[in-house]
Amino acid sequence: MSLRQHFEEDIANLNKNILKMGLLVEEAIENALIAFKNKDFNLAEKVIAQDKNINQMENDLCDQSVLILAKEQPVASDLRHILAGIKIISQLERMGDHAVHICKRTINIGTDKYIKSTLVNFPKMEELGRHMLVDSLNAFVEGDVDLAREVSARDQEIDDIYDKVEYKLLEKIQKENEKIEQGVELLFISRFLERFGDHVTNICEWVIFSKEGTHENL
Amino acid sequence: MSTNIVVKDLDLFYGDFQALHSVSLDIEENQVTALIGPSGCGKSTFIRTLNRMNDLIDSVKITGEVLYHGEDIYDSESDVIELRKRVGMVFQKPNPFPMSVYENVAYGPKIHGKSNRTELDILVEKSLRGAALWDEVKDRLDKPATGLSGGQQQRLCIARTLAVEPEVVLMDEPTSALDPMSTSKIEDLIDQLKLNYTIVIVTHNMQQAGRISDKTCFFLNGYIEEIGSTDQIFFNPQSSKTEDYISGKFG
Known part of the structure; x- marks a missing residue:
C-alpha cells in the first residue's frame, strides 16, 4: 500500500458522492422547469418529494x-478541500430547495x-x-480554478435575464393590471433561478x- | 516580541558530510518554535547547536553564527557551562539519574553552587510545580526517580532542566516515547512553560507541532525549506515540499 492510499481513496469517494449529490440537484432543477413548462403537477410533486434525498x-x-x-487529520490543501466540500454540499442543499420552491409556485399558478x-x-x-452547476463541481473535483472563475463569470448572463424578466413582469402587472397573482409567483420563480446561479458562484x-487558500469574491 | 536566539548562515559538517546548509533562523522569546522534517533532515543536529551539544562530537565543524542575546555562543570566549545553564535541554527518552526524585531536581543547582537546604527545597518544589509534577510526587521525593512512570520521568527531566533557571528550553522529541495521556500532559505543560521560557521543540508528530507551536520551521536535507507561523504552515504552506511533507506524502 502506497503512502496515503487510504486517504486518497477517502477523498476520491467523497468527491464521487459530492458529484452524485450534484446530479440529484441537476435533475431536480431540470425537472422543476419541465414541470413548469408543461404544467406537469405530478412531476412537480415528485421533485418536491425527492428533495428529502x-x-x-x-x-x-x-x-x-x-x-x-x-x-x-488532514492539513493544508487536503484540509481546505474537505472544508470546501462541506461548504459546497450546503450550497447544493439550498439549490435543491430552490427547485422545490419553483415546483410549489408552479402548482400555485395551476x-x-x-x-x-x-x-x-x-x-x-x-x-x-444547470450547466454552471455541473462545471463548478468538475472544477472542484479537478481543482481547476480557471474553470471555476470562468463558470462564475457566466452568472452575469443569468442576472441579465433576471433583470429583463423582472422588468417585464412588473410592467405587465402595473400597466395591464392583470394576472397579478401569477405575476407575483413568476417573480418568485425568476428569483429562485437567479439565486441558483448565485449558489454556483459560491x-x-x-x-x-x-x-x-484565499477567499475570492467572484 | 523580542528575539532570544539569532542563527545566521550556520553550516555544520560531520567530517566531510555537510549536515546543515546556511541555516538562518530567529527564535523569539516566549514562543514555541517547532522544528519538523523527515529523519536525517538536520533538525536534531540543529537543535543541538543551540547549546553546543555537538561540541561533544569530535568530527563536527561549525561555521556561521548563533547569537544568544547578541553574543556568539561559538566565540572562543563563550562560557559553555553558563550557556547550557541558560539553554537547557530535554531529550527523547526520559533519562532520570539513579537518585531520588528530590536529588534529580536538586542536582543541577548543587553543581552550580547552591547548597542551602531551604533554598534547595524551595527550588525543587518550584521546579516540580513548574513541570506539573509536584502534586504527584510531593509524598515520594526521597523515592528513586526510576520508579516513576515514563510520563512522570519526562516531566521530572523537565523539572530538572527548570531547576537551573534557564531562559530557553530545547526539547528533542520529548513525547515520542510517551503514551497519549502523558503526551497530552507534556503538551499542556509546554503551553504553560512558554509564558516564562522560550521553547524550541523537535517533533515528528505533525499534529503536535500544529497544536503547541507558534512558529514552525521545516527542515529538508539540511536546509530550511520553509519557516512561518504555524497557522500559515499548516493552513497554506508556500512550498510544495512543505505541503507534501505535512500531508504525509513523504517522510
Missing part, C-alpha cells in the same frame, strides 16, 4: 467529511396560462444554471479557497 445526502456527506477529518415572456426566459436561466469561490 438531497437533504439526506447533505447529512451523509457532512458525516463522511467529519470522519475523514477525525481519522486522517392551469392559468403563463405570461408569455417567462416561457422562453425561465428555461434559458435554468439551462445556464461553489466556485470554495473551489478557489480549496486550491489557493
